[in-house]
Amino acid sequence: MNRQSETSDEWIYDQVFSAVLEQRLIPGAKLKESELCSVFGVSRTIIRRILLRLSLDKVVELRPNKGAVIATPAAEDVRQIFAARRLLEIGIIDDACEHCTSEDVAALKEIVNRENTAIQTGNRSGAIRLAGEFHVELARVARNRPIQELLRQLVAQSSLALALYEAPGHLLCVDEDHINIVEAVSAGDAAKSRDLMARHLEKAEAEMKLEAPVDSNDLKSVFADVIEARANA
Amino acid sequence: MNRQSETSDEWIYDQVFSAVLEQRLIPGAKLKESELCSVFGVSRTIIRRILLRLSLDKVVELRPNKGAVIATPAAEDVRQIFAARRLLEIGIIDDACEHCTSEDVAALKEIVNRENTAIQTGNRSGAIRLAGEFHVELARVARNRPIQELLRQLVAQSSLALALYEAPGHLLCVDEDHINIVEAVSAGDAAKSRDLMARHLEKAEAEMKLEAPVDSNDLKSVFADVIEARANA
DNA sequence: TGTATCATTTTCGTATACAATTTTATTTAA
DNA sequence: TTAAATAAAATTGTATACGAAAATGATACA
Secondary structure: OOOOHHHHHHHHHHHHHHHHHOOOOOOOOEEOHHHHHHHHOOOHHHHHHHHHHHHHOOOEEEEOOOEEEEOOOOHHHHHHHHHHHHHHHHHOHHHHHHHOOHHHHHHHHHHHHHHHHHHHOOOHHHHHHHHHHHHHHHHHHOOOHHHHHHHHHHHHHHHHHHHHHEOOOOOOOOOOHHHHHHHHHHOOOHHHHHHHHHHHHHHHHHOEOOOOOOOOOOHHHHOHHHHHHHHOO | OOOOHHHHHHHHHHHHHHHHHOOOOOOOOEEOHHHHHHHHOOOHHHHHHHHHHHHHOOOEEEEOOOEEEEOOOOHHHHHHHHHHHHHHHHHOHHHHHHHOOHHHHHHHHHHHHHHHHHHHOOOHHHHHHHHHHHHHHHHHHOOOHHHHHHHHHHHHHHHHHHHHHEOOOOOOOOOOHHHHHHHHHHOOOHHHHHHHHHHHHHHHHHOEOOOOOOOOOOHHHHOHHHHHHHHOO
């Protein structure tokens, strides 16, 4: 049976990737091949290929002979993730301002609107997902695919980081940052856009407690190091 | 037979990746699975996994039902590749200056020395490869893995771009740029380093003729668009 | 001679078989 | 009862089988 590989593959990949973005899959979650097989109705060949792709995205960790788990980025990883995001997202602002068309503005506003709706309706998954989408869309507007691709990965990794290190009691603050950035970019004001983006990213990183690492009410996170040690024993 | 997958996989991947870096594999070259199987003595399962990884690096193009070929980046791709490189490599200079240890300086100088030796002995493959290695090493010195990884891919893609668009008669000019950058970085002079890097990258991109695209004496490149059109027919 | 159609061979895509490793369960001894 | 040892089950890693698609070559016909 030669399936329409391209499509089916992409669909399954997106399903898992989305689950990570929406934090329905959290760090440490085990991804058994046979389970994924029955869920998606394909053979292990396909599932294995998708797990490999996700592992190259640093969203899944492939432990030889021990199966795949959702990745658990260390504090240092998270610092590098955000350092990279600052570099990329501030760096592309010039190009975003330069190339931004009216269609681009519409697309950006559409995302921000849906994001705000999600926030107001208490749809946390949707809000997280759309917030990430916004940042990736901005890279698309800047017309730079390599950077867009990396940002897509970094946004997903940020979602994992947030699940691990988010300061308690934060939860869905309504945020004017995104819409302000859209306005500045569509006005072609690169300096202002850069400044807004810089502060926005700082804010995001500040919401995490990278020193006192763990999320209190999730045993998997609390004992992540123990699990890691035992897993490698 | 459960092979020591990790190692064997990595080795084969590196072999192919290196061949691209050294331009022993040029854009359009066909990678038949069965041939790779016999060359490396593994089954198609392994080869297929490696081809997938290389395709995610944008070094190989996977054409459904038509096999894998070494990628042929379009002129617009190359512009984005170099735009991304400028952004990344200039952007990491601050961190490189900040984190650069004496071991790092030694490692950088070692690469530059080997590069110059390669140039002087007419070892074109080695020179291209080491030039790329230098840029990736600088990202390592900056202590940012995500960016280092992307740069590794972009350097390989640059090698393909060079094979396609290099201005004729260029060939291995001895270059003081790299050693100057090492000096500036190890002295902690970020401003100077940035300036040197910016001009170095501009020079590299200027060596290519992205408007009059093709490499004259390679039919595969000359008729790349025709091939592409027919392949998709 | 050149072109179109058909058969043959090659190559690719997925599922599956089987070996090796890890995990879990059970038994046994202290 | 706990802990170690062993057996059973589950899971992963690689090779291979087989169907589908594409490339190649042969034949018929204008």
